[in-house]
Amino acid sequence: MKTDKIIVAGGTGYLGQAIISKFKNTQTQVIVFSRGEEKKENNVTYLNWNGKTLDNKWANSLEGADVLINLTGKSVDCRYTEKNKKAIISSRVDSTKVLAQAINQTNNPPKVWLNASSATIYKDALDRPMDEFTGEIGEGFSVDVCKQWEAAFNESITPDTRKVALRISMVLGNSAGVMPVLKKLVKAGLGGKMGDGKQYMSWIHEKDFINVLFWLINNEKASGAYNIVAPEPIPNAVFMHLMRRLLNSPIGLPSTKWMLEVGAVFLRTETELILKSRRVAPTRLLNEGFKFEFAGIENALKDILKK
Numbered sequence: 001m002k003t004d005k006i007i008v009a010g011g012t013g014y015l016g017q018a019i020i021s022k023f024k025n026t027q028t029q030v031i032v033f034s035r036g037e038e039k040k041e042n043n044v045t046y047l048n049w050n051g052k053t054l055d056n057k058w059a060n061s062l063e064g065a066d067v068l069i070n071l072t073g074k075s076v077d078c079r080y081t082e083k084n085k086k087a088i089i090s091s092r093v094d095s096t097k098v099l100a101q102a103i104n105q106t107n108n109p110p111k112v113w114l115n116a117s118s119a120t121i122y123k124d125a126l127d128r129p130m131d132e133f134t135g136e137i138g139e140g141f142s143v144d145v146c147k148q149w150e151a152a153f154n155e156s157i158t159p160d161t162r163k164v165a166l167r168i169s170m171v172l173g174n175s176a177g178v179m180p181v182l183k184k185l186v187k188a189g190l191g192g193k194m195g196d197g198k199q200y201m202s203w204i205h206e207k208d209f210i211n212v213l214f215w216l217i218n219n220e221k222a223s224g225a226y227n228i229v230a231p232e233p234i235p236n237a238v239f240m241h242l243m244r245r246l247l248n249s250p251i252g253l254p255s256t257k258w259m260l261e262v263g264a265v266f267l268r269t270e271t272e273l274i275l276k277s278r279r280v281a282p283t284r285l286l287n288e289g290f291k292f293e294f295a296g297i298e299n300a301l302k303d304i305l306k307k
Helices: 014-019 056-062 082-102 141-155 177-189 206-218 236-246 257-267 284-287 295-305
Strands: 005-009 027-033 040-042 046-048 067-071 112-118 162-168 170-172 201-204 224-228
Touching: 005 014, 014 027, 014 170, 046 056, 056 082, 056 257, 067 082, 082 112, 082 141, 112 206, 141 162, 162 206, 170 295, 177 236, 201 206, 201 224, 201 295, 206 224, 206 257, 236 295, 284 295
Parallel strands: 005 027, 005 067, 027 046, 067 112, 112 162, 162 224, 170 201
Antiparallel strands: 040 046
16 A cells, blocks of 8 residues: 555654654655654654644645554553543544544545554453453553543544454564663663563564554554554563573572562552463464564564664
8 A cells, every 4th residue: 555644643752753753854855743742854744733622724734645544642651640541542532522523524534544453452461362362451540541442443434434443462673662772671680570570561573563554554444443463472481591691691690570560669560561461362462464574572672682
């Protein structure tokens, strides 16, 4: 499919910038919706929006777009106070609803709409992988966020725009996201198992994340929810051991649950981000023919850490 014009809502974060970097200095017109200043950098234009109010200034830019990608949402890397909980949910639900409104007032709406969700929608699982067909939806605040997020997306009526929900796992890249933090911990001798280390980590290499998006854009039969994860989730203890080996760091002090709880308070975050077992499988991608460049964690980490 031609990608002459792409809209990225909430495009100033790690994943948004990874997408935008693929189109910088090309013939593709890239428009980014953000809360920051309006500016233009070659073929990339930043438009201000608040993620909840329909404004023709940004809404009109959807006219004739090939692709809309919505990544908007307050970071979950915070304490789950009532204020933060409300902001986490509203930032995702409101942006999804207002984009649907904007799409429906266009004469030539986007051909495809990719809307972020999260692989944490599934239950805390150790026994078996959770996929799009047999996976069990979990319980708790993070799951409720995903359920409301996807409900807003699924309930929006856009007959001329194909819709895909992206259940995204931890994206591994060298420049941003979780990897720079993990590298610092390992090099400081703090790269041991977290909790009991049995919890699974679902992940995807940044390159495969981008490749999946293009595959979904070009696959005109793709719609509904897809798990954006590599095929091999890995226990935390195994992941951290591999990190230590690849970074030549023989010492890796473990972090017990109570230590993580104390640290989370000081770091203004939640231990669920570390301790919940996310054992998720990309069954739809595999069944429908997507080929991963980095299916295994060792090759993925070697590629990332060599940079």
